[in-house]
Amino acid sequence: MSTPPPALPAIVEASPLRRFAAEFAASRVALGAAVLLAAILFAALFAPLLSPQDPYDLATLDIMDSKLEPGARGAAGARFLLGTDEQGRDLLSAILHGLRISLGVGVMATLVAMAFGTLTGLASAWFGGRFDALLMRIVDLQLSFPAILVALVLLAVLGQGVDKVVLALVIVQWAYYARTVRGSALAERNREYIEAARCLALPAWRIVLRHLLPNCLPPLIVIATVQVAHAIALEATLSFLGLGMPITSPSLGLLIANGYTQLLSGKYWISFFPGIALVLTIVAINLVGDQLRDVLNPRLSR
Amino acid sequence: MSAGPASSSAAQAVPLLELRGIERRFGRPLDLAARIANRLGADIDAQVVHAVDSVDLALATGEVVGLAGESGCGKSTLARIAAGILEPGRGERLWQGRPVAAMPRAERIATELKVQMIFQDAFASLDPRMRVDDLVAEAPLAHRLIRRAEKDALVDTTLRQVGLDPSAKRRWPHQFSGGQRSRIGIARALAVRPELLVCDEAVAALDVSIQAQVLNLFMRLRDELGLTYLFISHDLGVIRHLADRVLIMYLGRIVESAPTAELFAAPNHPYTRALLAEVPTLAQRRRSYQPVRGEIPSPLAPPPGCHFHPRCPHAMPRCAVEAPALKAVAPGRQSACHLNDAT
Ligand SMILES: Nc1ncnc2c1ncn2[C@@H]1O[C@H](COP(=O)(O)OP(=O)(O)OP(=O)(O)O)[C@@H](O)[C@H]1O
Ligand code: SF4
Ligand SMILES: [Mg+2]
Numbered sequence: 001m002s003t004p005p006p007a008l009p010a011i012v013e014a015s016p017l018r019r020f021a022a023e024f025a026a027s028r029v030a031l032g033a034a035v036l037l038a039a040i041l042f043a044a045l046f047a048p049l050l051s052p053q054d055p056y057d058l059a060t061l062d063i064m065d066s067k068l069e070p071g072a073r074g075a076a077g078a079r080f081l082l083g084t085d086e087q088g089r090d091l092l093s094a095i096l097h098g099l100r101i102s103l104g105v106g107v108m109a110t111l112v113a114m115a116f117g118t119l120t121g122l123a124s125a126w127f128g129g130r131f132d133a134l135l136m137r138i139v140d141l142q143l144s145f146p147a148i149l150v151a152l153v154l155l156a157v158l159g160q161g162v163d164k165v166v167l168a169l170v171i172v173q174w175a176y177y178a179r180t181v182r183g184s185a186l187a188e189r190n191r192e193y194i195e196a197a198r199c200l201a202l203p204a205w206r207i208v209l210r211h212l213l214p215n216c217l218p219p220l221i222v223i224a225t226v227q228v229a230h231a232i233a234l235e236a237t238l239s240f241l242g243l244g245m246p247i248t249s250p251s252l253g254l255l256i257a258n259g260y261t262q263l264l265s266g267k268y269w270i271s272f273f274p275g276i277a278l279v280l281t282i283v284a285i286n287l288v289g290d291q292l293r294d295v296l297n298p299r300l301s302r
Numbered sequence: 303m304s305a306g307p308a309s310s311s312a313a314q315a316v317p318l319l320e321l322r323g324i325e326r327r328f329g330r331p332l333d334l335a336a337r338i339a340n341r342l343g344a345d346i347d348a349q350v351v352h353a354v355d356s357v358d359l360a361l362a363t364g365e366v367v368g369l370a371g372e373s374g375c376g377k378s379t380l381a382r383i384a385a386g387i388l389e390p391g392r393g394e395r396l397w398q399g400r401p402v403a404a405m406p407r408a409e410r411i412a413t414e415l416k417v418q419m420i421f422q423d424a425f426a427s428l429d430p431r432m433r434v435d436d437l438v439a440e441a442p443l444a445h446r447l448i449r450r451a452e453k454d455a456l457v458d459t460t461l462r463q464v465g466l467d468p469s470a471k472r473r474w475p476h477q478f479s480g481g482q483r484s485r486i487g488i489a490r491a492l493a494v495r496p497e498l499l500v501c502d503e504a505v506a507a508l509d510v511s512i513q514a515q516v517l518n519l520f521m522r523l524r525d526e527l528g529l530t531y532l533f534i535s536h537d538l539g540v541i542r543h544l545a546d547r548v549l550i551m552y553l554g555r556i557v558e559s560a561p562t563a564e565l566f567a568a569p570n571h572p573y574t575r576a577l578l579a580e581v582p583t584l585a586q587r588r589r590s591y592q593p594v595r596g597e598i599p600s601p602l603a604p605p606p607g608c609h610f611h612p613r614c615p616h617a618m619p620r621c622a623v624e625a626p627a628l629k630a631v632a633p634g635r636q637s638a639c640h641l642n643d644a645t
Binding site for chain 2: 016191192193195196197198199200201202203206210211214215
């Protein structure tokens with residue numbers, strides 16, 4: 001506070017991204033969560049390189065290593081940091097791969113649901129009338145059922161498979177996006193910049209995609225972040241119940257389910273560590289999402 | 303301002319833009335409570351605002367037409383219909399004598415580009431997520447008026463034309479001042495080579511000193527590009543300064559049309575006289591505009607006959623029954639008042 005700072009035209013000059021980053025980092029918790037999330041994403045992305053073992057190459061597994069405690073050495077002398085499961089699989093490697101599968105499914109489902117929900121929401125707001133009324137009744141109906149129930153029924157009908165899990169997650173999630181986008185689009189479409197675009201005789205698709213959509217995006221990004229966490233949790237629940245991912249793609253939920261029977265016999269780590277990974281991932285995403293909402297919101301009410 | 307090329311000769315020619323019998327209502331559909339009440343025997347009508355009521359309007363090439371009237375009388379609605387943003391409920395829009403609605407698609411789009419609107423709130427009229435050069439060049443590119451390689455040249459010349467430094471073209475709208483944003487809006491309109499600018503309170507949101515600069519810009523552009531203007535303002539001082547001809551609007555109808563000098567020297571319609579009696583001074587300018595004595599009647603239930611009769615000092619029995627038509631009262635002058643029939 002000794003020298004007064006020089007007058008800063010830089011505040012006006014600062015790119016929106018810079019300002020955004022500074023505001024985001026203002027919360028230590030959120031910053032920590034963002035770092036953790038980055039680490040998780042990194043681990044998931046490079047799981048095959050980071051894992052000490054390929055957990056699904058049966059040739060590398062040794063049944064003698066079955067259910068080793070965290071930190072124990074296996075028959076071949078390798079150390080298992082987080083222990084092993086029933087089949088003698090290194091849990092750390094299994095978790096890294098499981099993380100990759102869980103995140104992959106969650107992100108994929110969220111992206112598809114967001115794309116589909118956003119387009120329907122935009123169309124609903126733009127065309128209005130009966131089309132809008134019909135779509136919004138479908139959305140209401142969809143949202144009035146608990147997501148887990150809808151997903152369970154869908155998977156019971158569709159059967160198992162990665163694609164089916166993604167499809168089920170998309171079906172239970174698109175409605176959130178449709179409703180949110182419709183809400184912001186209805187407010188935005190009466191703004192004068194849309195009138196200006198119409199005055200310039202721009203085609204409707206261009207007005208909707210180039211002007212309306214970008215201005216409806218900030219609340220969507222927030223929802224999408226939180227929905228990835230929902231999707232991951234939902235997928236874990238489904239997999240835990242045996243209706244989700246197939247054995248060939250063991251997600252975190254499936255790992256937890258596998259170790260579940262061992263819990264009572266004291267072999268806690270087989271379920272515990274995948275559970276920790278799942279919780280950390282979900283909490284980190286939610287914290288980042290909350291901070292995103294706080295940072296993006298004031299700018300919405302410009 | 304010099305009297306523009308709009309004199310008797312231009313007035314005889316085919317108007318650049320003509321509106322015929324334009325009508326626009328806004329309905330507020332009944333809410334649930336009212337519908338239930340109606341089921342139970344109540345008699346609640348859907349509320350309808352007659353924002354614009356059978357308006358005829360012709361703009362000659364090169365003319366600057368001012369449009370004035372109290373708040374809520376339908377100026378913005380008429381402006382948006384003239385600019386092609388809003389569909390009229392009834393009536394016809396003609397460009398150089400040809401109905402726009404009947405034109406083939408490509409021609410209709412070309413025509414819509416000839417009429418551009420300048421908005422009151424320049425900031426709100428600029429997409430906050432687009433940089434200035436994209437704002438200005440979007441429409442010319444989308445309509446293939448220019449090729450992509452010509453974008454920079456177009457943006458630079460257009461920005462210079464409105465008095466902005468082209469080196470700022472990669473900035474966002476929020477990085478400019480109010481006056482600069484106005485200029486960006488004008489540049490965006492000019493980029494599609496319009497012939498008619500519809501300015502709806504285009505300077506009302508600006509500081510008085512900036513207002514003068516932007517008004518001068520409009521007049522310079524008129525000289526340089528031969529533009530025609532429909533200039534809406536509740537500020538009669540601005541209109542007097544700018545317009546060749548003035549239209550006075552009251553509750554959805556045009557009640558008087560006259561060359562500016564004549565209107566200010568000898569207003570014909572009692573409403574115009576009342577308006578002029580209280581031309582707002584500089585200090586009052588920014589207050590809400592309601593200079594004439596008496597309440598503005600609700601546009602939901604306009605008085606029958608002459609809409610002005612409850613406030614008119616000359617009202618006669620006939621005025622409450624029969625709506626006066628807009629008729630010629632002198633060469634180049636029209637007025638809608640029964641007093642003109644007396645003599
Ligand atoms: N989209 C709309 N929906 C319902 N009513 C409307 C709509 N637009 C305008 N109106 C009504 O139509 C009438 C005329 O409005 P308009 O905006 O054209 O008036 P104005 O002369 O521009 O007023 P101001 O000087 O306040 O801008 C008003 O009573 C207004 O409430
Ligand atoms: S028609 Fe009658 S009420 Fe209307 S302005 Fe003329 S004198 Fe007044
Ligand atoms: Mg208005």
